Amino acid sequence: MDKQIKVAVCGGGISGLAFAIAVGKNPNVSVDIYEAAPEFLPIGAGIGVWMRVWDLLAKMGLADDLKVKTASTTTPDPIDALIFRKSDQPEGVEFYKLVTNGPFITFHRHDFQQTMINHLPDTCKMHHSKRLSTYTTLPSGRIRATFDDGTQIICDLLIGADGIKSVVRDNLLRQKAAEHAAMGNHEAAYKCLVSNQPHWSGTMAYRALIPMEKVKADIAKGKLTLEECHIQHMGRNANLIIYPVANGTMINFAAFYHQPDKVGTVFEGPWVAHVSKEELQGAYAGWEPSVQAWLQFIDAPSRWAIHTIEPLDSYTADGVALVGDAAHAMVPHQGSGAGQGIEDAYFLATLLSNPSVNVRDIPKVLSVYDAVRRPFAVDVCRRSHLNGSFYTMNHPEFKNRIAKCTSQAEQEQVLKQLGEAVKNNWEWAWSSSFNDCMEAGVVMLKRLMTSPSDVTHGVSAVL
Numbered sequence: 001m002d003k004q005i006k007v008a009v010c011g012g013g014i015s016g017l018a019f020a021i022a023v024g025k026n027p028n029v030s031v032d033i034y035e036a037a038p039e040f041l042p043i044g045a046g047i048g049v050w051m052r053v054w055d056l057l058a059k060m061g062l063a064d065d066l067k068v069k070t071a072s073t074t075t076p077d078p079i080d081a082l083i084f085r086k087s088d089q090p091e092g093v094e095f096y097k098l099v100t101n102g103p104f105i106t107f108h109r110h111d112f113q114q115t116m117i118n119h120l121p122d123t124c125k126m127h128h129s130k131r132l133s134t135y136t137t138l139p140s141g142r143i144r145a146t147f148d149d150g151t152q153i154i155c156d157l158l159i160g161a162d163g164i165k166s167v168v169r170d171n172l173l174r175q176k177a178a179e180h181a182a183m184g185n186h187e188a189a190y191k192c193l194v195s196n197q198p199h200w201s202g203t204m205a206y207r208a209l210i211p212m213e214k215v216k217a218d219i220a221k222g223k224l225t226l227e228e229c230h231i232q233h234m235g236r237n238a239n240l241i242i243y244p245v246a247n248g249t250m251i252n253f254a255a256f257y258h259q260p261d262k263v264g265t266v267f268e269g270p271w272v273a274h275v276s277k278e279e280l281q282g283a284y285a286g287w288e289p290s291v292q293a294w295l296q297f298i299d300a301p302s303r304w305a306i307h308t309i310e311p312l313d314s315y316t317a318d319g320v321a322l323v324g325d326a327a328h329a330m331v332p333h334q335g336s337g338a339g340q341g342i343e344d345a346y347f348l349a350t351l352l353s354n355p356s357v358n359v360r361d362i363p364k365v366l367s368v369y370d371a372v373r374r375p376f377a378v379d380v381c382r383r384s385h386l387n388g389s390f391y392t393m394n395h396p397e398f399k400n401r402i403a404k405c406t407s408q409a410e411q412e413q414v415l416k417q418l419g420e421a422v423k424n425n426w427e428w429a430w431s432s433s434f435n436d437c438m439e440a441g442v443v444m445l446k447r448l449m450t451s452p453s454d455v456t457h458g459v460s461a462v463l
Helices: 014-023 051-059 063-067 109-118 167-182 186-195 212-220 277-283 289-295 337-352 359-391 399-403 408-426 434-450
Strands: 005-010 029-034 046-049 078-086 093-101 105-108 125-127 132-137 143-147 152-155 157-160 199-211 230-235 238-245 250-258 272-274 302-308 320-322
Touching (some): 014 029, 029 152, 046 238, 051 063, 051 337, 063 109, 132 167, 143 157, 157 167, 167 186, 230 359, 277 289, 359 408, 399 408
Parallel strands (some): 005 157, 157 320
Antiparallel strands (some): 046 105, 143 152, 199 250, 230 238, 272 302
16 A cells, blocks of 8 residues: 555635645655645635734745734734724724734735745645546545546545535535435435535625835825724625735725625625725715725726535544635635645645545544644634624624614713624734644544544534
């Protein structure tokens, strides 16, 4: 038997790249990445990570090259990270300052991805124009993957890092549904098929990149506000944030408009489209002048219909694992989507790199991966949704109280409580360490390899 574990990664995005880098030059694991796009293009807007993920990037050897791509500091010292401001009125109100251990470290997405590509080990092979069609589990337990161009490959482990529209997930859940149906469990089969379908969150994201050269004169004159401590503008059904990326040469504009009655409905039309500036301006009509001033610099925003997937019962099947958005696509309101994908990849790569692990141990590795990473990521998804309800002032505890405030003092008190609620819901991101999850996984794998029935006993990795 070939002792080297052959891994095929579908998807050359951040999660797939992180896995290949984390495995590194481990002689026991070979990695091939199969990317559907013919080439990587310089597209995308802002992306960010918290310190717990930055620590992983440093362990992967990326820190020095990434530091020159960001204007953010990269130390874990307490920092004024965000100012919360109620902006859906003629005169906005600043009501809370969020202090975190280390900043939210921001990048232009292309810079981030290209840095990762530059750090791929020589042993990792990248294959472009390879979109997965289907996969089959062979009697030997290995996986045969077939691509749209007819290419077939054999691997020991197939990793689905192919995003929210994951073909790997589609195959995995359809196969599980067929197995449930064959056993007469039609309810479970139906659940598999339903959970595979992305759902519209009811939120539109309007995104744009603005060259700093275009706005720096207005910033200097005070016509535009760009604080070192970024402002999270909030209001009923909408929020927006503006911050520098690409080492301060570009401004990332991200605005979110939420329609509560559209949650879970089918979005008609393309998920991503360029729209008129009038559509964006209409969503923020009546907001304070500092917001209106920034809107004047957005000529052709891209509009993204934000979709998510329902929590899955498992991120794994025989010889298959899902990571990143393929496993847990979430709303972006905790800045943790990319970070959770990196954590998935690093966790799985670390377990596979254990010198005691061989091909026969892949089922044990996948059991541990699912036991630790899935509940953690599911909880982050839940918290991200909750942050969104706070930002758009739709949370049941606050929306009516804010609307019914009869004095400025009463509103200040309610808004302060809202700020505290956001902090309590979010502080895991800067107060916890990924090491806890990783240590839990190492302990679980060791137990499973010595006592197969003891996979989850005594270990918890939930937030």
